Amino acid sequence: MEFNFADSAKKMRSSAIRDLMSLAVRPDIISFAGGMPGNDLFPIDDLREIVAQLPTKRLEIAMQYGETSGMNTLIIALKNWLQQKGFPVDKNRIILTTGSLQALHILGKIFINPGDTILVENPSFVGALSAFKSFEANIVGVNIDKNGICIDDLREKLKLNPKFLYIMPNFHNPAGIIYSQQRRTELLQLMQEYNVPIFEDDAYGELFYDEETKSMLSPLKTIAKNEEQILYTGSFSKIFGPGLRLGWMLVPPEVYEKAEKCKQAIDACSSTLSQTLAEEFLTSGRMEKYIANLRNIYRQRRDCMVEELKKHMPAEVSFVEPKGGFYIWIKLPKGVNEKELLKIAIEKGVVFVIGSTFDPLGNENGYIRISFSNNTIEEIQKGIKILGESIKYLL
């Protein structure tokens, strides 16, 4: 039988990151590849306690279909939490989504006609690239530096009349940076002149590793004069567990209306079991305690990785020390090819993600992404030493 697929399906490509994931589970390989929380850090005791203690009626509701936009009680809890952080929750509406990737997928679907130009940071989150590509967007990258998106480049690219701009101002994946206050202001000033929505992806915002950074976090949605321009997405993946597949969008009513209809046709609703667990985790105060603990542990892992990098990398290697999140974005010495390095490193027992994975066009850029979130101190020490040796081998 010959299957006559749709044109868009004929063009689909697999995300390169997937193949690395199979390497990531080999016990003989230290993986800095995954963008995932530490397995050892999930709040399993809390989970068991919640399921044991929740009234039967609530668990029955948790096993049933729910509203497409999410369970009302969780939406209220999330609203309260976001309001405390300064979000304009009353002018916007929330949709719970199957991971925040689904929020990006839905926003992509309701904005992109095939061939439409959209802007993303270069480098950018591979999941978002994959979602936007599935709608046949013409994806244009905008440069970033250690302080955020490059305003001049953005001004230039806005002339292409893009449908939206997708960015991660807090603890960027893969670049590990946080936008400076000044850059945020400049960005908002520039964007105000254009009728172009900003998708603000804040999956890592809770994972800051010092108090000074905390004061820098202010999401664009909380500070923009024209907050309506910003379609904000968040996630429980990094503050509870990605296995729940639970994220959200906070968007103006007009966008909500389209997004809700779109979600109806995708999966009807996100797991009500996940939503019930998340609501209880959030409202019982367990989440706050849990995140505080996560910050401490991830800070230690970050500190360790930075220290080991300083110890083992040749002088030609450079990187920005991340103030939160999971990632360090390593600029390789000239002449060291990322694919060749990956091959050598895998032979020696370390895996990571090459920079081209995060390039909107898949171009090699002389960078690699390593993450410190799912490794013990010992693994980081051992793995970074191997990485250093691998780079030196190619110099």
Added chain:
Amino acid sequence: MEFNFADSAKKMRSSAIRDLMSLAVRPDIISFAGGMPGNDLFPIDDLREIVAQLPTKRLEIAMQYGETSGMNTLIIALKNWLQQKGFPVDKNRIILTTGSLQALHILGKIFINPGDTILVENPSFVGALSAFKSFEANIVGVNIDKNGICIDDLREKLKLNPKFLYIMPNFHNPAGIIYSQQRRTELLQLMQEYNVPIFEDDAYGELFYDEETKSMLSPLKTIAKNEEQILYTGSFSKIFGPGLRLGWMLVPPEVYEKAEKCKQAIDACSSTLSQTLAEEFLTSGRMEKYIANLRNIYRQRRDCMVEELKKHMPAEVSFVEPKGGFYIWIKLPKGVNEKELLKIAIEKGVVFVIGSTFDPLGNENGYIRISFSNNTIEEIQKGIKILGESIKYLL
């Protein structure tokens, strides 16, 4: 700010069934509207037991990202289960999906170009219609009778060169019928002449209410000479709980490859927590016991509803007694308008879904769908009496 949505988003419509759901939760109204399992029937004790007893390592994996196509251990368990039922599991591959609606959404996305003709039964499942509409399909209905799809009408409509045929041979939603063996054979014979895939949706197949019916169930995927032509979808929603959002597709490798890439861009993976619970529910033998009990209870509810209908409906009303599933599809007397009837019935305290909801073009058809799955015997007795009075009022 003016949002410049994609063309397809501008055309999106809300599913009519959604508004009824808000009525369905009003305590003063008896709802026969929802296509949902009984809240009182979910296996909450099993759920608590599983979460309490699973090793911590497995719960950690349950909180983490998983493979896009699903957790390998669940796929193996599902394969074994399906193999026992005669499915060609070795020639096909499984993808776990976020409800079986997502499986239909993905299949829609990889087959439909805007404007493509597809065939569905008329009436058809509203979720599937909504998914296929979101890709701007030209949806053409094929008539069904009490024995299944009408072969002559199908032969006629196949001339339109459709991309696929979507059907529910077992306990049809909303029509409540099961395809006869003869109709299955005729259908497969006809379809063999065409290079047109069949999407076989079998969400209700486990819910047969007598042994004779059990022997009629044989899914097309298990009996077709050209089984490759059949893209099969199943669901845990009716045999564990829809709140898990867990379904699957069993499809040939070529389709798998496209579908897996498509899912990567939608939500990366389905809830690994749900998958872990489903695996344990299935492999521990709890599921089999649970389904056996469900059949008994739903049979009683079906028997009660059929009996009450015979007691309270005017002679001009007709329906096929369902041998499984959740639904009775009621043909109204001539002159009784379904919308008017719904208005009267809601005033008297009963809600259901009008037939036009399931018509591919939204045309009125003189039918209503009532479900017996989520009501007690007392509610069924009271509600059907009210429904009878409402119809008589309009005669």
